[in-house]
Amino acid sequence: MKNGLTIAGVVLLAVLVSVTAFAEGEKDSSDDGYLVIFSQANNAEPYRAAQNDSFKELWGAYPDVTFEITDAQQDNSRQISQIETAIIKQPNLLIVAPNERGPLSEIMGKAKNSGIPVICLERDIVDANNYTTWIMSDNYSIGKLAGEYMVELLIKKNGEPKGKIVDLRGLLGVEGEQKRFNGAWDVFKQYSGITQEAEAVAGWLQSDGRIRMTEILRAHPEIDIVYGHNDPMAVGGYLAAKDLGRENDMLFIGVDGLQGEAGGIKKVIDGVLSATFTYPLCTDKAVEIGNKIMRDSDFVPEKVYEVQSMMVTPENAAELYK
Amino acid sequence: MLNNLEKNRLPLIFDMMASRMKKFQSFTGLLLIIIMAIILSPRQHGTGRVLFLTPENISDIFRQVSENGIIAIGMTFIILTSGIDLSVGSVLALAATFCAKLLTQWDPSIGQPVHIFLAIFLPLVVTTSFGTLYGLVISKLKVQPFIVTLAGMIGLRGFARFLTNNANLDIGFGDDVSSVFADLVSPKPVVISTFIVIAVIMSVLLSRTVYGLRVKSIGDNLIGARYAGLPVTKVLLITYALSGFLTGIAGILHAAQNHQGSPNDGISYELDAIAAVVIGGTKMTGGKGSIIGTIIGVFIMGILTNTFRLKGVDINVEMMAKAVIIVIAVWLQMPRQHKSKG
CATH class of the missing domain: 3.40.50.2300 (Response regulator)
Structure with a gap:
């Protein structure tokens, strides 16, 4: 029995250690750099996975930015608690792709009222006062x-x-x-x-x-x-x-x-x-506006930015393909 | 004297008849569904033939039930041991994505045939290994199958998404090795005959081998089986490994047919498989059941789906109707005395 417990303990420890090895963006952000947290509704959709990848690449170009992603796995309450944790971390920018417009409204307002600029990405929320700016495509x-x-x-x-x-x-x-x-x-x-x-x-x-x-x-x-x-x-x-x-x-x-x-x-x-x-992934615009908000204290963002869709036909597809 | 004997025999004969009847109850269910399908089926445009009965549609149905059929056969063995495998959907996604990954993101210099062989073989090794692991944990650590495979369902879904970084991996749209794979594995005859061959082999394995008998004995009475000296651990290991292997095959077929390894495919496939098994008359508590029953269950579900969709029935209505039919089908197959007890 004792043996079994020891083995169980070792396995647990091994799992925990290997999990932390996969943790993303865990750089120390206590110095003068910027911390950006992105609360994603669900990593498992290809569109959102592409959004994550694009963000990682775009924010990667700024060495003074630490970028973290949380995955709500399509669960409102999980996203709410993840945003609560984010508020405690006091990031310089919070980007939220809300899972649903009703349930996420209040917590985003809390984040904004605690002084964190909040970008609402793609889907909107019920109360427009609860975000700093909304970057969307219709x-x-x-x-x-x-x-x-x-x-x-x-x-x-x-x-x-x-x-x-x-x-x-x-x-x-x-x-x-x-x-x-x-x-x-x-x-x-x-x-x-x-x-x-x-x-x-x-x-x-x-x-x-x-x-x-x-x-x-x-x-x-x-x-x-x-x-x-x-x-x-x-x-x-x-x-x-x-x-x-x-x-x-x-x-x-x-x-x-x-x-x-x-x-x-x-x-x-x-x-x-x-x-x-x-x-559109809306990530380019979010990084552009987010940077302005963080770095330029005089900048006042518009309430809504609409990113236009592009038509892809055989004529322009090769040109647009990366 | 003779009269007495006859009297004693009568219930016996009645019992025999009842058991024969019971054996064919699933068939009766299938027949009813087919009749319903013929009545409801729209006519083929131009020829006026009953669309449901056209050879093309029949072969569509065979093809469409193949994946669920292969999974449900493995599930039958597991349920016969009074176990359950909730992880089949995730295992299918893992096999499909791993296969697609090997085909599209791995470029070994070993020639196309070997590459394709490995892209089929390695995912099967992985899924069979996970099955074996379940068997090990269930038989050695005595953790309930529900819990073990629930963990598998969550963990392997995560693994499949991790492997592909949450994206879909498309195969077979260019002219690379993955297209050769898709052309090789996705044609209707390949899919259908894989299903039929597996069904025949597994049916023989269950009904004509010592292993099959042991599977049923374990489900009937686990403690008894242990006392009787049956190699319970070994049988459970083989059974869960078998389910992993079969689900892996379904995953490979899935990837080829959809030209894609998607880590989000296969969600709730375990419920379809379990439904087919119970409609086919296998007891959830184990010990009694057959592969032919499961095949019938698979077709009852498949024909039902096909009929609704040919008619263009709203998907929500389809789900509600299926729920009712599953309960009726299982109720029809319960032993008579249970019914009269109410």
């Missing part, structure tokens, strides 16, 4: 942009604004999903010839996009455009169509336009997607 305008481009594609394909659309949707409760849908459909509604042939919820995943699209293809022989509300779902739809030899009968449109091998821009280059619309 999913509705992205949906609208996508809708307008799809109308153009339909005119090119069918000679008039007429065609059958399939929507592959993310989780329905998410605001971004509804906005990407409404943005496009508010455009489509202006043309009586454009109709929705089918829609399926594929939960943002490529695998679910593929499976859901297979049945849609069986039941619907005529489809003009598959509008995936993110790139992986659109790619999943493409894979299903390719499996049936129908990938050339329809066009695939995505949203997100992330960089990298698995990102949407590469998929446009590969000819899998006809277009994707970037959902």
Whole structure:
């Protein structure tokens, strides 16, 4: 028994020691440098992982900045307690990508009232007084942009604004999903010839996009455009169509336009997607404004900065690909 | 005298008939679902054929249930030992991401065939090892399977995300080694025949070998099995390793079919597998069950899903309907006396 306890103790200690070896940004920030804490809603989404990487790279260019990320794993109460800890650390800047707009509102106000400048990233919160500035990109305008481009594609394909659309949707409760849908459909509604042939919820995943699209293809022989509300779902739809030899009968449109091998821009280059619309990471702007706030005491940031989406088509994809 | 004998025999015959009936209850369930699917199915555009019955759709279903089927077969063995494996979804994600990583971020100078072989083999070694580890902790340290595999579910999900830095790894969109892999492993016949071969082998393993008998004995009465001198530790080790191995195969198929290793795939797959196993008549307390039952369970779920989606049923309604059908299917298979007790 004693032996067992010793072994358990050793294992525990080993785990703790190796975990601390993976701790990020644990530099001592007690000297005159700046401490920036980023409270991320959920590291496990590719978009947010890209956001983290971009932040690390951008802040890395400033040797006097210590940058820390906390991961709320899509859990409001976890994010609240992480921000509470952040407040105790008294950083020079707090960036929050709130998991949900209601629950995170109060704690962000607390941080701001304790004298920490708070940048609200991407999603907003209920009370606009509770952040210093909001850096965002609007999913509705992205949906609208996508809708307008799809109308153009339909005119090119069918000679008039007429065609059958399939929507592959993310989780329905998410605001971004509804906005990407409404943005496009508010455009489509202006043309009586454009109709929705089918829609399926594929939960943002490529695998679910593929499976859901297979049945849609069986039941619907005529489809003009598959509008995936993110790139992986659109790619999943493409894979299903390719499996049936129908990938050339329809066009695939995505949203997100992330960089990298698995990102949407590469998929446009590969000819899998006809277009994707970037959902900006907003990190460039956040670092720019954050630096100004920290270093220039006279600087007064605007209440909202909107970062524009970019349309990625075969014409400009190679140029945009990093 | 003869009369008496007949009287004694009657309940026996009745019992036998009842057990035969019970054996076919899952089939009856499957048949009902198929009939429902035919009635509800939309017609194929142009030909007017029942869409559900077209060979293309049938093979779609086979393909779609393959992953869950392979996982559920491993799960059947585990549940037969009165255990559970909650970690299969995470194990699938780990296998898929590790395979994708080996294909896209590893560039050994060993030639394509060996590279592809290793990209399949190494993830299977990893998943089988984790299975073995579960078996070890469960049998030696006597920690409950629920706890051990719950820890596995959390830890291995983290490991998969750590491996890929939370990103998806896409494979097979260019003309590199990963495309050769995807072209090799993702075609329908490959996926379906992998499932069928595994089902046949595992069915034989369970019903015709000493190991299979021991799996059931352990689930029936663990303490008895220990007293009877059965190699309980060894059997549990093999069973959990087997589940790890099979889930690993499902993960490889998953990666190839989706052209992607995603660390977020496979969430709640354990519930689909467990549902298929119990619909197929395997007792959650262990000891009784069969692979054929599980296969039927897998198809009941698969056909149901297919039918709803051909009809374009709202996904929320689909979830609610499935819940009801799972409970009915399991209730139908409970022994008669339980039912009359109410």
